[in-house]
Amino acid sequence: MSRPKPQKRATVHDIAAAAGVSRGTVSRVLNGGYVSAEARAAIEAAITEVGYVPNNAARALKMRRSQAVAFVALEPHSLFLDDPNIGSIMLGANAALSLADHQMVSLVVESARDTERVARYLSGGFVDGAIVVSARTRDPIIRVISDLALPAAFVGHPPDLDQSIPFVGIDNAGSARAITTRLRSGGRRRIGMIAAALDRDSGIDRLNGFREALGSLFDADLVVEVPHYDYGSGVKGMRELLQRDSGVDGVFAASDAIAAGALEALREAGRSVPGDVGVVGFDDSTWAVRCQPTLSTVHQPAKELGSCAAQLVLRQLNGEHLEPGGQLLPTPIVWRDSA
């Protein structure tokens, strides 16, 4: 595994020599400062001629800044493919970082091997900060960031999140309460839930909100737990729910993908939606409009979540001291056909 060095590239020295000046002057042309018109012209000519590009690694070493921010997706396999929010969050973060002339680099964490490598990468000076999405309780990455005091922001927050790290999220409990209440106000009495991802704040809070909204109507037997927010979990979860109680007339699915799966299972079982059973989801993802019937759901401002998280990191990078805690973005309910 002997790896040949890449071919030599032009440096500030080379263009200084070509333009007949010193490297200091070249640096001033690149970064601003007093430079005479003729020197500037000669240097710019030399730069375009040899096709010089500055070496970011050297700059990062000297400046202790890379102008890059990591976007860490702590996602198991299926989620990354089925969760439509992650893409929107990324695009929102990228847009905000782009405006501040920062490069977003996104890192996928799938395995333990990935975790260790990403931790090394984050601590190695290649990035100035990090946006962390969908962290689970006690994820090692959180520890690394906290130990390093790397400027960071979370999208959603795990229960044991270090209080010094700011976050942006939505009011999962409140939103779940609101949509469950509306479902209930339609006159439905036997309302179940397909709960998912109970190792994350989002999963736990949605379940809590559901329980609060039902009050005395709540029946723990009508809560089916599935591991992930995906379609397949929805199909299985709904089958299980029907088996536990064939009289359910309402279902709160912890995500749109789960709701779509539930619709499939209900079709299988010959139940009509919303006639026999009302179904509501969560996310307002592309799933919501392509289902039959279209889903009533909680709109999640994914793009805004991304850009807000980016802002939180950028503000820390500018030396601002953020008061601890986070902010919650509003989540309007979208009422469609499924309930």
Add this chain to the structure above:
Amino acid sequence: MSRPKPQKRATVHDIAAAAGVSRGTVSRVLNGGYVSAEARAAIEAAITEVGYVPNNAARALKMRRSQAVAFVALEPHSLFLDDPNIGSIMLGANAALSLADHQMVSLVVESARDTERVARYLSGGFVDGAIVVSARTRDPIIRVISDLALPAAFVGHPPDLDQSIPFVGIDNAGSARAITTRLRSGGRRRIGMIAAALDRDSGIDRLNGFREALGSLFDADLVVEVPHYDYGSGVKGMRELLQRDSGVDGVFAASDAIAAGALEALREAGRSVPGDVGVVGFDDSTWAVRCQPTLSTVHQPAKELGSCAAQLVLRQLNGEHLEPGGQLLPTPIVWRDSA
């Protein structure tokens, strides 16, 4: 915008001092070499005590290698959200790079501003190579990579691709021909196509394959062009196709998302599928199984595309000289209910 430097971090000097040895010995502990047992023990103790982490930026500068490979997604907005393949390709690439202990960093290019910044990033020494997905004809990024002679691989290849850059793809024309032929062999006569992304090789080749398969049956009037591979384009495209000829009995959609949209438009128009109209898609994405009816489609080995592209980059990084050209992965046809 005065930005404070991050707090000082421990360096090799610090742990050398703490362990009572020289920096060279510390370096040998980290990278292998002759070190006595007691020196090693003292150094390792010092490392864990002060929580030392090596500075990758300095290492990258010295070694001219970063152990990182860029994954460049040249995707307009809608595609990144609607194309399920991009996620699988990413995961495949990440897995392969992970095994070789390389960090995958993915960069999103949405705007002209992004293009310029990503070009700078790629040329700045932060990555050793690049995987480029879904490049369009004459994309500036291609030029940058080619000028820099950055080890790279493409997933799919634009028509004017520099021959020295290897690629991995699928036989779009052959696959389109195959599935169109099977659709035709069911006895259908008025077969249309919803063609998309005609500024890319994939879009062009799928259209060509369709034309070849139909031969004399081909009617240019039954080809509707839409800009993207997404659901919305499918709905609009199918409406347009029905307007042009209400007698169509078969449709080849350039992607599963488009096919799903077409199903929606057909439902709107009161046509049954596959009774009145047979529909086939392309990608075998999650769309295919969640449609009603489920889609007959071309399976695209997204994960393998990602890992193959990663291998191509890794081989160049190991100094291997690749013969020009690319490789095409097989694409089995999956026959389901929609045709």
Add this chain to the structure above:
DNA sequence: TACCAATGTGTGAACGTGCACACAGTAGGA
């Protein structure tokens, strides 16, 4: 004349790392 400010340029040091080299001590064989 002497002094200061403004403009323009060159030089040395440092960021943190890895590697080549020099050097020291020990052991074994001719």
Add this chain to the structure above:
DNA sequence: TCCTACTGTGTGCACGTTCACACATTGGTA
């Protein structure tokens, strides 16, 4: 005894950049 091989350690340099400083020239003012 001398030469060589092996193990172990310290030092100087280079990677490419930016910044602080020194220095030079000009023109205006006390």
